[in-house]
Amino acid sequence: MKILGYIFSFLVFPGFLFSSIMGLLVGWVDRKVTARVQWRVGPPWYQNFVDVVKLLLYKETLIPAGVSAGTFFLMPVLAASSASLVSTIMLMVNAFPKSGFIGDVIVVVYLMIMPSLALMLGGFASANAYASLGASREMKLMLSYELPFILSLVVPIMKSGFAVKFGTIISHQHASGLTIASASGVISFFVMLLCVQAKAGFIPFDMAEAETEIISGPFIEYSGKALGIFKLAKAILTFIIPIFMITLYFGGINFKGWGFITSVLEYVLILVLMILIKNTNPRVRIDQAVRFFWGPLTAFSIIAVVLAYWGF
Amino acid sequence: MSHKATIPIGPYHPLQEEPEFYKLVVDGEKVVDVDVRIGYNHRGIEKLSESKSFDQSIFIVERICGICSSSHPIACVQAVEDIAGIEVPERALYIRSITQELERLHSHLLWLGLAGHFLGYNTVFMWAWKYREPVCDIMETVTGNRQNYAMMKVGGVRRDIEKDHIPYILQRLDELLTKLEMLKGAVLDDPVLHARLKGIGILTKEDAIDYSALGPTSRASGITADVRRDHPYAAYDRIKWNVITREEGDVFAKTVVRILEMMESVSIIRQCLDKMPKGPIDSKPKDIPPGEGIGQVEAPRGECFHYVKSDGSNSPVRHKVRAPTYMNFPTFRETVIGETVSDATIILAAIDPCYCCTERLLIVNDKDKELMNVSELIKMSQEKTALIKKKMGIA
Numbered sequence: 001m002k003i004l005g006y007i008f009s010f011l012v013f014p015g016f017l018f019s020s021i022m023g024l025l026v027g028w029v030d031r032k033v034t035a036r037v038q039w040r041v042g043p044p045w046y047q048n049f050v051d052v053v054k055l056l057l058y059k060e061t062l063i064p065a066g067v068s069a070g071t072f073f074l075m076p077v078l079a080a081s082s083a084s085l086v087s088t089i090m091l092m093v094n095a096f097p098k099s100g101f102i103g104d105v106i107v108v109v110y111l112m113i114m115p116s117l118a119l120m121l122g123g124f125a126s127a128n129a130y131a132s133l134g135a136s137r138e139m140k141l142m143l144s145y146e147l148p149f150i151l152s153l154v155v156p157i158m159k160s161g162f163a164v165k166f167g168t169i170i171s172h173q174h175a176s177g178l179t180i181a182s183a184s185g186v187i188s189f190f191v192m193l194l195c196v197q198a199k200a201g202f203i204p205f206d207m208a209e210a211e212t213e214i215i216s217g218p219f220i221e222y223s224g225k226a227l228g229i230f231k232l233a234k235a236i237l238t239f240i241i242p243i244f245m246i247t248l249y250f251g252g253i254n255f256k257g258w259g260f261i262t263s264v265l266e267y268v269l270i271l272v273l274m275i276l277i278k279n280t281n282p283r284v285r286i287d288q289a290v291r292f293f294w295g296p297l298t299a300f301s302i303i304a305v306v307l308a309y310w311g312f
Numbered sequence: 313m314s315h316k317a318t319i320p321i322g323p324y325h326p327l328q329e330e331p332e333f334y335k336l337v338v339d340g341e342k343v344v345d346v347d348v349r350i351g352y353n354h355r356g357i358e359k360l361s362e363s364k365s366f367d368q369s370i371f372i373v374e375r376i377c378g379i380c381s382s383s384h385p386i387a388c389v390q391a392v393e394d395i396a397g398i399e400v401p402e403r404a405l406y407i408r409s410i411t412q413e414l415e416r417l418h419s420h421l422l423w424l425g426l427a428g429h430f431l432g433y434n435t436v437f438m439w440a441w442k443y444r445e446p447v448c449d450i451m452e453t454v455t456g457n458r459q460n461y462a463m464m465k466v467g468g469v470r471r472d473i474e475k476d477h478i479p480y481i482l483q484r485l486d487e488l489l490t491k492l493e494m495l496k497g498a499v500l501d502d503p504v505l506h507a508r509l510k511g512i513g514i515l516t517k518e519d520a521i522d523y524s525a526l527g528p529t530s531r532a533s534g535i536t537a538d539v540r541r542d543h544p545y546a547a548y549d550r551i552k553w554n555v556i557t558r559e560e561g562d563v564f565a566k567t568v569v570r571i572l573e574m575m576e577s578v579s580i581i582r583q584c585l586d587k588m589p590k591g592p593i594d595s596k597p598k599d600i601p602p603g604e605g606i607g608q609v610e611a612p613r614g615e616c617f618h619y620v621k622s623d624g625s626n627s628p629v630r631h632k633v634r635a636p637t638y639m640n641f642p643t644f645r646e647t648v649i650g651e652t653v654s655d656a657t658i659i660l661a662a663i664d665p666c667y668c669c670t671e672r673l674l675i676v677n678d679k680d681k682e683l684m685n686v687s688e689l690i691k692m693s694q695e696k697t698a699l700i701k702k703k704m705g706i707a
Contacts (some may be wrong), residue, residue, distance in 0.1 A: 032435075037435060038434060038438035038439070039438055039439070039442050040438060051627070118579045129317055129318060129320075130319065131318050132317075132651065133317075133319065133338075133341070136340075137341075203432050203433075204432070204504060206432060207654060210432060210654070211326050211432075212327045212429065212430045212432065212657055213327070213653060213654055213656075213657050214319075214653070278528050279435045280435060281433065281504050281509075282428065282432055282433035282436075282502075282504055283431055283433070283654075284504060284507065284508065284650075285652060285655065286341065286654065287341075287652070288507055288508075292328030
């Protein structure tokens with residue numbers, strides 16, 4: 001019976017189905033805020049659902065000629081399943097801080113790489129010039145943002161007495177102050193905010209799918225169900241990223257009473273920050289992105305780690 | 313081992329509103345060669361114009377381009393006036409200048425928005441196009457239309473600017489100017505935009521001269537060429553204004569030139585409204601004698617040139633149009649090689665290409681002997697398609 005419980009929590013709640021619905025709603029918030037910033041009206045709340053249902057149920061799924069169908073179709077599934085697993089783990093440890101396991105932070109970090117990796121392999125598997133170019137950009141981007149991302153992740157871990165467990169990080173923050181309330185926490189929070197911007201594929205780091213340059217890059221040959229599942233994976237990732245950051249810096253989501261409202265406010269704050277960065281910047285070139293992540297951001301995250309070591 | 317790959321931009325690509333084919337040969341991200349194919353957009357404008365009367369051909373050339381729909385008619389009526397030596401009333405000249413500058417404002421704002429869009433900066437795209445609204449409103453007040461103004465006629469203009477409308481126009485201009493200042497600050501002080509635009513797609517002064525680049529493309533490379541000053545038409549020699557130039561020749565310089573030109577345009581419109589004399593707006597010419605004439609206009613993208621030949625009948629026997637993009641887009645090759653694919657799109661966009669203006673087809677008529685009839689043309693097209701398909705390995 002325990003196995004059935006696990007399968008349920010992975011596929012339905014709080015895993016794939018629930019996270020997809022939340023992700024599509026978050027995607028609507030993104031579209032709506034973007035529209036308001038740009039003096040447009042924006043779509044109704046169900047727009048993203050309609051889009052995905054259309055892709056999943058009604059659109060033809062094509063395979064480009066000369067492409068290995070196995071790799072080509074495995075990649076969206078891989079992306080969506082690892083994104084759902086991240087979301088399951090994150091929501092479970094937030095609801096029951098004791099339910100985690102030692103090293104779950106590392107597992108989540110690995111699983112969060114999977115969607116990018118799947119996108120990359122899917123792009124290379126599409127046998128399309130734009131897709132390969134997009135995939136190679138995704139690869140370079142991944143190599144560049146992972147370094148400051150991991151370094152800034154070290155700060156909350158150090159703050160909670162070197163515990164690589166979300167449950168301990170949350171309980172430690174409740175006991176002795178939030179990570180964000182320290183100098184090193186603030187620095188590493190902003191470094192991570194920019195890294196997750198790249199992870200979510202938001203402007204200014206959306207060069208892997210730059211529409212006006214390489215026509216959505218790795219997605220170009222995907223259609224129908226495969227594209228729909230990729231979109232869901234992206235939506236789930238966008239939904240879970242702010243929760244990941246709340247867990248590390250704001251002491252996790254509080255599901256009881258007024259604390260829940262505060263948590264929602266924190267969530268909206270992080271999301272709107274990401275959307276605003278997206279809407280007030282042009283897309284940068286891949287070499288500029290690499291220089292940015294390996295230069296100033298890595299330096300800042302090292303400073304944060306040193307400050308955390310000294311106890312600031 | 314070579315790692316060269318081909319990245320096609322076009323014939324259908326989200327970058328371009330019009331079908332045009334750029335084949336970029338890339339080594340990794342770097343562009344090493346480029347092949348340009350044009351000719352997807354031929355519409356037979358010149359031939360059409362020859363089948364219309366002088367009054368009607370103005371409306372045909374107005375539809376060459378939806379953006380330059382004041383430049384082409386002005387150039388056309390100037391060519392016809394050149395044949396007949398028609399004196400245009402003073403007030404009509406001022407009104408022509410006003411429509412020209414309004415057109416430049418809306419064209420540059422449109423370009424700025426599109427350039428933002430190509431960089432993934434959709435906020436600039438939407439904002440620039442919103443700020444373009446006052447220009448369209450003024451255009452509607454002045455000409456009755458937001459686009460395709462139908463304002464020009466041989467010997468004058470078709471509509472007068474009412475006295476009651478001038479305060480409204482000035483008020484909308486003020487509104488526009490504050491927004492332009494804001495947009496100027498937002499674009500010129502943005503460090504990320506600096507990083508994206510500075511130093512890329514440099515067109516040197518020598519190359520600009522060799523390719524005979526025109527308009528903002530050449531003025532950003534340090535060439536002070538402007539038809540409005542060099543061959544004054546309309547009312548441009550009666551008012552004070554500056555030719556904006558920059559020395560750098562990169563995409564940023566082209567952006568700066570366009571933004572500062574918008575400021576100049578606002579000042580020109582204000583001066584024109586202020587100095588405009590009273591009087592007739594049309595000299596009502598009757599006949600066009602045999603002869604040939606030219607009309608030059610500084611369109612938003614550069615010099616627009618019209619040549620008209622008359623045999624004394626009521627329609628042109630030859631009407632030649634040269635749009636500025638025809639001279640500007642070959643510079644793309646010079647500017648893009650050595651840059652990255654990411655920059656290729658904005659470098660191409662920086663010349664503000666307008667292909668529907670540009671494309672002409674020349675038929676060599678060998679002593680009235682038919683070289684090729686319709687079925688032969690279709691056959692040639694089919695053969696070519698089969699050849700391309702064979703090359704690409706389909707069918």
